[in-house]
Structures are given as C-alpha cells and as structure tokens.
Amino acid sequence: MESVESIRPLAAVLVSTLAAFIILGLRDKPNLRDSVSVVAALVKFSIVASMAPLVLGGGTYELTLFPILPGIDIAFRVDSLGMVFATISSLLWIFAAIYSIGYMRSLNEHAQTRFFACFAVSLSAAVGGAFAANLFTLVIFYEVLSLVTYPLVYHHEDKAAWEGSKKYVIYLVGMSKTFLLAGLALTYQMAGTLDFAPDGLFNSVDAEPLLMIVVYVCYIAGFAKAGIMPLHIWLPSAMVAPTPVSALLHAVAVVKMGVFCVLRVVFHVFGVGLMGSLGLGTATAYVVSFTIILASVYALTRDDLKARLAYSTVSQLSYIILGAVLLAPIAKIGGIVHIASHAFSKITLFFCAGSIYCASRRKKISQLSGIGRHLPWTMAAFFIGSLSMIGIPPAAGFVSKWNMIVGSLESQQIFFLVVLLVSSLLNAGYFLPIVYKAFFEAEPNPGDGDKSEEIREIPMVAIPLFATAILSLLMGMYPEYFMTLAQGVVR
C-alpha cells in the first residue's frame, strides 16, 4: 500500500473556505460573486479527482498538520471510504452551486452573500471530515459543519425558521458535545490514540466489553446527523431551509457526514471483528431496520413534499448503516455504494421540489395534479430519482440494494432481507403516486385564477436537476468507481 505525503487534501478542504472570503468581498457584485461558487466547486472537484487514481489502487495521501497531544494530531488521510464521501460532495456542489443561483435569484431571496459564503464553508467541513485521519480531526469538522449550516437553516428569519433552526443547532451540537466528548475521552483513555486503523483502533486494547459498548453508544448518539431514530427529529425541522440547502446539505453533505462518521466508527474505530464479538453489529442492524420501516411509514403520511423527502432520507440513511453492519462483505460494499446512489438520487428529488416551488409556489403533494405538463423536465427527473430510490435498474439505487440483498442472503440474515424488500415497496408507495399525479391526473379547475398557464421551467434550475438525474442513471450503469472504492474499504 502506497502512502504519499501531499498538500492536496488540505488544498481540497481549504479551497471553498477561501472562496467564501472572496464571496464576502464581492457582496456588491452579484454576478461575479455567484460565479466564484461555481469556479470554486470545479476546482475543488478537480483536486479531489486528482487523488482518485492512487486511492483506487489502494494507496493513501497523508498530511499531518499539528500535534495536539501524544497520540492525537490534526491530520488528514485520504483513503477509500473518505474518497467516496469527498467525491460525491465535491461533485454535487458543482450542480448545487448552479442550481442555487437560479433558485435564489428567481425567488429574490435576501442575504444571498451570507447564503453562498456559508454554503461554501460547509463544503470545506464536509470534505475535511471525509479526509480526517483520526476521530479528533473528524469531530472538529463535524462541529464546524453543524455551526456553519445554522445560518443556512434560519435563512428566512421568520418564526418557523427560528424554531426549526433552534431545534437543529441545539440538537446537533448538544448531542455531539455531550456524547462525543465523553466518547473521545474514554477512547483516548483506553487506547491512547484516536487514529483510525484498518482493523479498528481498539484492536489491541483489552477492555471491559460493557465499557466498549458504552463507547459505541456514545458515538452513535453523538453523530446524530446520521438520523437513526429516535435521533432524527432535527432533520424534518431543518426543512425550513431554502431548498438548495435541503438538497445538497440535508440530502448529501450533512446527513452523509453523520453516516460517514458512523461507518468510520464501525470500520476503523471498532473494526469488523470487535463489532461481531461484542454483538454490536446485529444490535445496530435491528435499530436501523426499525428506522427504515418507521421512517418510510411516516413518509407515506406526509403531504408536504419536502417533509416526505426528509423522512425518506431518514429511512435511506439507515440503509447505508444496515449494509455496513450486515455480516457479508458484499452487503458492506452495497451499504458504502449506497452513500453515492442515495446522494445522486435524493439531490435530484430535492432539486425537483425546489423547481416546483420556484415555478408555482406549491409545496404540497395534493397540489401537484397535472403539473408534469408544465414542468416536463423536472417531473421526468423526479421519476428517475424515484426509480433509483425504489431500486429499479438501471438507476443507481439498484446497484446498492442488490448488493445488500445478496449479502443478507449470503449470511442468511433473512429478517433484514424482509426489511429491505418491505421498505422498497413502501418507497414505491410514497414516490410513484407523486409521479402519477403529476403526469396523469387532470389539473384542478383550470382558469380559476390559479394562473397555472404561467408555470414554466426555469432553465438555471432545470438544467442542473436533469443533469443529476442523468448522473444517477450513469452511476447505475457504470458503478465501477464506487464499487472499487467500497471494496478497498471492506478488503
């Protein structure tokens, strides 16, 4: 395994923070300001992509910045798992940046400079978390992400926004402050290090099983961004944010940060062996199965489109964790690949919700009858996203679900197979009626002042969302990149 000392991880992290300062400086020149976001996104993605070949071959890039205490440094290490997360967040930022410009301008939103600046910094935090080489560095970026997305959630500054954002920030920061601090302190006290290791950093530690279980629970509770029930309640309340935020952050960067942290804990803090011998894997699988089903049922009952998507996200995040804690390696691969499949599809679906809102100011599913005739590109993309979420080939979701199902059969964990199948049915149950309504139902009383004739696509919004829909198809057909990375993690 090749390990290269390089400044590139740091550059990839900092490029968007630098962009944020430029954005703040250009507050009076909106066109220039907004193009900075797009350029920074392209640069960030190129830096991340330039590291891909070595990482695909099993190598790593490393960079140690400061020693903190003996056994703790602020350090970066780009490995396969980090590369999965970094790739999706930097790639999708390009589309989200273009989409945000269209969305924010068509709605004449206030405080756009603050919005774009915070957005850029949150990408630094996400990629920083992806490349963190140890728990300490990871937690720093985790907290930065919570705080820098807070202004994005309270963006509208009305009563609902303050309520939602208060819940968001107090919940995420409070949980992490309480449990992660305890988890880190206990881990350091037992192991003397916080560095991730391929077989888990507890590998050579001889400690009481009960204490290890407590540490594990601390991490699961602390990384509440993963949205495992009952720690999910921040997510629906965060939906008061503007849609681009819901799309990139609450479907990709923020929630994936939570899931990513849980996977780090599972694979590189505890390690597969310890997870099995302590019985933590199976216990986690039951908890997340419960989340998968219950969140899907919640989603079924929601009429607000964004709320339905939010509960769908809660459910899908638990898929990833379920895959990772199933016994068969192939299921683990499926779980990791689902980080990417879900990202491409769910960002498309949120983009669509925003596009519908921009064009028609409609938020509820019951108002969407016949809207597909006015917004054909948007609703077609929504259809593709739905297929992927349900897991129908050739969309991306199929690849990951297929691997998880094969894995659960292989290890004869039939209960979880049933969970996967039932939830796929539920997914179909809450997504397909929306598509049906949009394309096949008649519009309610045309011409009664609803001005439905004026509903039309906004190019700057529709192009990125269609592009991400195509991406999720492409990923379903050519999954090698993410599959190879996932194999690198599980190997």
Added chain:
Amino acid sequence: MDFPILSVIILVPLAGAFVLLFVRGPALARWVALVVTVIDFLLTVPLFAGFDTTTYEMQFRETYTWIPAFGINYAVGVDGISVLFVFLTTLLGWICVLASWKSIEHKVKEFMIALLVMQVTMLGVFCALDLFLFYIFWETMLIPMYLIIGVWGGDNRVYAAFKFFLYTLAGSVLFLVGIIVLYFQAGETFDILALMEGNYSPTVQIWVFLAFFVAFAVKVPMFPFHTWLPDAHVEAPTAGSIILAGVLLKMGAYGFLRFSLPMLPYASQTLSMFVAVVSVIAIVYGGYLALAQDDLKRLVAYSSISHMGFVTLGLFVLNIHGLEGGILQMFNHGITTGALFLFVGLIYERTHSRLIADYGGLTKVAPIFATFLCIFVLSSMALPGTNSFIGELLVLVGAFGYDKSIAVLAVVGAMLSAAYLLGMYRKVALGAVENPLVQEAWDMDTREISSFVVLAVFVIWVGLSPKPFIDIMHVSAQHLLEQVLSRAP
C-alpha cells in the same frame, strides 16, 4: 547574579503607579498606564526565551533576606506552571487598561493606580517562593480590588464590594491559621520548597487541608462558596470583571497546585473524592443557573463557576491528563472569559443595557463585534478546534481514569454550556434589530479590535496546536504528580 527579571516584572507596574501619582489629566494617565502594562507584557518575552522546559526546578530565582528572626525571605521564582499565569496576568493587564479607556471617566488616575497595584500583587502571588511573601501579596490584592468594585462599580457597588471582601477575608483567616501550623510543623520556615519536603502527620494534613480548602474554594469559587461572584461581577467595572475572571479566580486553583497538593499529599489523596464531587456539583449547578439568567454579565459569571469546576476536577483526579487539563483550562478560562466580560463591557457602553432581551440583530449593525462574540462563545462552549475543548477533553480523560460516574456528570455539565451559550448568541446577535438603542450601536474601533484579536489568536492557537503550552508545564506537572503520589496515603 543574573538580571533579576522576575522582580523587574513585578515592580514595573509599581513604578508605573508611583509615576502616576505625579501625572495630571486623565488622558496622560491612560497613556502612562498603557505604556507601563505593555512594557510589562513585553518583559515576558525574555522570560519565555530563557525558560528551560526540561526541568521542574524553580527558575529565575532570587532570594534576599528580609526578616531573619522569623526566617522570612523575599524569594521569587517560576516553574512551568506559574510562568503561564505570569504571562496571562501581563497579557490581561494592558487589555484591562484598554477596556477602561472610555468607560472610566472620573478619577481616571486613581483607577489606573489601583489597576497597576493589582497587577503587582497578582504577579507577586504567582512568583512568590516564600509563604509569608505569598500571603502578603494574597491579602494586599483585596484592597485594590475592593476599591475597583466599590468606587468605580455599578449602582449596588458597595454591597457587592463588601460581600466580596468579607468572603475572601474569611477564607484568608483560615489560610493564615494553616500557614502558621505548617510553619511550626516544618521547623519554623516559610520557604515554600522546604515546606513541600516536610512530612506532616495525617491528622495535621487533614486539618490544614480543610483550612486551605475554604480559603481557595472561596477564591475559585467552588460550590457552596460561590455566591459572592455574580454580585461582584455585575457591579464591577469591565476591567474589574476581566481581572476577577481572568486572574483572581485562578488564584484559588493555583493555591491548590502550590500548597494543598504537594504539601499535603496524604490529605489530597484522602479527600480527592470530596473535592471531585464538589467540583462536579459546581459544573452542573453553575451551568443550570447560567441557563436561567437574563443578564449577560450574570450568565458569564455563572458559566465561570461551571468552567472553574472543570479546573478543580482536573486537579484532583490525580493523574497527568487531569492535572495538565486543569492547568490548561485555567489559562483558557482566563483568555475566553476575560474576552466575554470585555464584550459585555463594550456592548454596555453602547446600549447601557445588560439584559439579553434588549438585544437582537447585532450581526446587522456591528458585524465585527458579532464575529468576535461568536469566536469566544464557541470557545467558551468548548467547540472542537478552540482552546477549551483541549482542556475539557484532557480533564475528562483524567476523570474517566479516576471515576466513571463523576466523569459522566461532568459531561452533562458540558452539555449545558452549549445550551445557554448558543441561546445567548442567538438572542443577542441574530434576528431582527428591534431595540432602537441596538440600532445606534457602533462597530468596534481599532483599540477594541486589537484586544480581541490578541485573545482570539490564543483561542485558535491553543485549540489547534496546544503542544507548546503543554510542553511548558509538562515536566513541572509530572513532578507535582510524583510529589503527591509518591507518599502513600
């Protein structure tokens, strides 16, 4: 003999105070005080340059015979622990002068003299190696502080100053009793290093420990001796609050480090659980009270009680992580809470209100102000990447190695800080501007920014690279721990 750098650092402010006696006019008095404190601050540069981090021995020692009949000497010196607090004191010294630049309008000269005398006594406490000398500085400190609160304070200043004086004096009397007992037990010496070598009987140790405990616990302040602190803070002028929170509270913890732990190892080990429990009560109860405050200064004052609980907890879990974490947290608390009190003082100059409910939307009228507030709020709630996180993490690592249930309760207290500080920031800085007074608030000028920038540098520096700070104290802390643990209970 080498250049007596410590005596110079201690005496420069005294000389400055003397010069001030002959100065006329408030403007000149301010400048003289500023120049004197900045010189004092710069004098710590050679102190650190010549400091040897590989030994626990006292460095830069000076000894002059003072009262030979009682074995009393003027003896000063610093080790890796006290040198940090000498630095903190001189740093906050010039920040206090800048903080009083506009807010103190009457009797400016007298105020600056009080500040400088205060600085002399604080530096003396951290450098003294003779118990008698230490006690002189320790007691003299009360007078300028009493005046700072009682003369330049708020409406209820006399009550607060009197309460402060009574509490600390009551503690000091017991401290004196303890000192006299040790003096006779150790063979009539006041030499602190000699007293550390003494072997006192368990009964003596317990009683002296308890006497010392009351004195230091009042200063820290630890539950249940904390009630003077919020009153003193609320009435004190800004500079008074900064000194109080930044340095004075550290005196109590420093007393534990210098006297209780090394001189009374048996009692320290026997009673460590007692101190740890009291500390955890302070952490949780202080945080809980802070949640309920509607006054900015009271909120910061109660948060101090909670944060100082982490310090005393760290000192008494009796392992290296806890000890280093506790000492680092003393330094961090001085920086962060000093900055928060400075913030409250500056915002009060603008709006003449300390009630949280009167604020809102500070980001819109004073963005620089709100940004700095954000940094120090995050530091105070110990966000990863800031100084306090390192301190709290170390203390918790130590606490988990000592007793798990104590550590769990401390974590709960840590969570409360996120709730009250984020809530305060939300109400003060975000949202719409509703109060016309806030609308008129002006942003920071260069004088104000310079103080905050320096403090913010330390927040980030310790947060991202604490190694230089830990290296300074490490050998001394290790030695202190050996002193405690080598003598079995």
